[in-house]
Amino acid sequence: MSEAEDIEEIEVLTLPLDGWHRARGGRMVEFAGYWMPVQFEGILAEHEWTRASAGLFDVSHMGQLYISGEGVEAALEAVLPIDLATLKPNGPRYSMLLDEEGGILDDLMVTRWSTGFYLVVNGATKWDDMGHLREHLPDEVTMMYMEDNALLALQGPQAAAALERVTTGEWPLSALTFMKGGQFKIAGVDAWISRSGYTGEDGFEIAIPAESAALVADTICAQPEVKPIGLGARDSLRLEAGLPLYGHDLSPDHSPVDADLLFAVNKRRRTEGGFLGAERVLRELAEGTKQKRVGLALEGRQAAREGAEVYNGDQKVGVLTSGGFSPTLGHPIAMAYVDMAHTAEGTALEVDVRGKRLPARVVSMPFVPHRYYR
Amino acid sequence: MTRYFTQDHEWIEVDGSNATVGITDYAQGQLGDITFVDLPAAGTSVKKGDAPCVVDSVKAASDVYSPASGEVTEANGALDGEPELVNTDPEGAGWLFKLTLSDAGELDGLMDKAAYDEFVAGL
Numbered sequence: 001m002s003e004a005e006d007i008e009e010i011e012v013l014t015l016p017l018d019g020w021h022r023a024r025g026g027r028m029v030e031f032a033g034y035w036m037p038v039q040f041e042g043i044l045a046e047h048e049w050t051r052a053s054a055g056l057f058d059v060s061h062m063g064q065l066y067i068s069g070e071g072v073e074a075a076l077e078a079v080l081p082i083d084l085a086t087l088k089p090n091g092p093r094y095s096m097l098l099d100e101e102g103g104i105l106d107d108l109m110v111t112r113w114s115t116g117f118y119l120v121v122n123g124a125t126k127w128d129d130m131g132h133l134r135e136h137l138p139d140e141v142t143m144m145y146m147e148d149n150a151l152l153a154l155q156g157p158q159a160a161a162a163l164e165r166v167t168t169g170e171w172p173l174s175a176l177t178f179m180k181g182g183q184f185k186i187a188g189v190d191a192w193i194s195r196s197g198y199t200g201e202d203g204f205e206i207a208i209p210a211e212s213a214a215l216v217a218d219t220i221c222a223q224p225e226v227k228p229i230g231l232g233a234r235d236s237l238r239l240e241a242g243l244p245l246y247g248h249d250l251s252p253d254h255s256p257v258d259a260d261l262l263f264a265v266n267k268r269r270r271t272e273g274g275f276l277g278a279e280r281v282l283r284e285l286a287e288g289t290k291q292k293r294v295g296l297a298l299e300g301r302q303a304a305r306e307g308a309e310v311y312n313g314d315q316k317v318g319v320l321t322s323g324g325f326s327p328t329l330g331h332p333i334a335m336a337y338v339d340m341a342h343t344a345e346g347t348a349l350e351v352d353v354r355g356k357r358l359p360a361r362v363v364s365m366p367f368v369p370h371r372y373y374r
Numbered sequence: 375m376t377r378y379f380t381q382d383h384e385w386i387e388v389d390g391s392n393a394t395v396g397i398t399d400y401a402q403g404q405l406g407d408i409t410f411v412d413l414p415a416a417g418t419s420v421k422k423g424d425a426p427c428v429v430d431s432v433k434a435a436s437d438v439y440s441p442a443s444g445e446v447t448e449a450n451g452a453l454d455g456e457p458e459l460v461n462t463d464p465e466g467a468g469w470l471f472k473l474t475l476s477d478a479g480e481l482d483g484l485m486d487k488a489a490y491d492e493f494v495a496g497l
Contacts (some may be wrong), residue, residue: 042406043407044406044432047432234407236432302430354412
């Protein structure tokens with residue numbers, strides 16, 4: 001039996017809101033092993049709706065983990081470049097899983113709860129992440145896969161107004177500023193809500209029991225500001241926000257240093273090390289890297305996509321890891337790993353698309369300013 | 375004038391040895407919001423099955439295959455400023471390019487409207 005035949009036999013799984021999406025006209029595609037909606041009324045319309053109002057995203061494919069037990073703090077610091085001493089309760093912080101060689105296995109969010117840590121990891125990598133964590137965490141530390149949880153994201157300038165109307169809790173929703181979280185109820189359903197997301201807009205991520213996901217999604221979508229949004233717009237929104245996508249902009253070939261995500265390696269860890277992959281990260285911090293991840297703005301309207309090569313004259317100096325047309329800016333944008341000599345803001349380069357050289361220049365990210373509620 | 379359709383969702387309207395090529399309404403619906411069309415220059419010689427034209431959507435870039443061989447006489451310049459015409463009127467104002475046919479016999483294997491509609495219904 002060939003490998004291809006093996007792959008075909010892997011069943012595509014359904015998420016708690018599968019029927020909900022189909023009933024609303026979602027065009028379903030296979031993503032991260034699940035059927036997920038790529039679009040409802042159209043990527044462009046959904047993109048613009050999220051930037052102008054509020055979009056509801058189903059991200060239940062992502063892995064929600066709860067890690068607790070004796071010595072959990074030290075155990076997590078041994079696998080993540082995070083400084084947990086400075087992580088206050090209930091606020092998510094961005095971090096990364098690194099392999100022994102310092103390559104990025106995944107990017108994730110870590111939140112301190114009262115007795116342990118809540119992690120949200122990418123859907124396509126969650127099984128490998130769990131294997132990696134289990135391998136490197138001591139036996140006293142338990143890892144629970146919260147597979148009975150769904151995860152929604154409500155994003156956009158009207159997200160707070162819409163969500164506040166349907167949320168009750170010990171504090172008003174407005175008590176949450178960017179990267180803070182708390183326990184609330186939506187339509188009577190217990191919901192863990194954090195003010196965070198993947199679009200660059202103000203917004204929330206909402207963890208709820210899978211059995212109540214449809215009720216919560218209905219309740220939120222009944223608000224006039226809110227429409228359901230598919231994966232297509234999620235990708236174009238995160239690209240405009242300059243946020244990397246695992247499996248494309250991040251991979252084991254890259255470290256937090258060349259990915260230009262050093263903020264995920266907290267200050268104390270940059271000097272002390274002591275996490276998996278620290279040797280490479282500390283060495284690269286001292287010596288620099290050959291390339292780094294930069295933003296490119298292209299002229300005209302023709303988009304360049306992942307895999308397109310970046311040139312300085314005849315010399316190949318990099319490759320795109322993401323790219324597409326920016327609906328907000330009206331021109332194409334991209335992320336690329338480019339040789340250090342050509343990474344200064346404003347540097348003029350060219351991107352090869354089907355033998356045609358498109359002019360591009362290095363720009364700072366985000367491409368579209370973040371509008372977080374701080 | 376006769377209009378033919380391909381299994382790759384192009385249409386070609388033939389008037390003597392002159393033809394106009396575009397993509398079907400089904401194709402534009404699958405591609406989604408079109409942001410750019412890379413059109414062939416007049417004078418470009420194309421063979422049946424070549425991809426002289428690329429349609430870029432927010433999602434992806436897609437080749438448009440020429441349903442027949444010939445020489446491109448004109449590209450739809452209106453698409454430079456309004457690529458969305460391919461979404462709003464794919465089988466009319468959103469045409470892509472015109473060509474003079476070098477072998478009208480190549481049209482024999484293509485579908486007519488009824489056959490194409492049936493083909494799409496089965497997808």
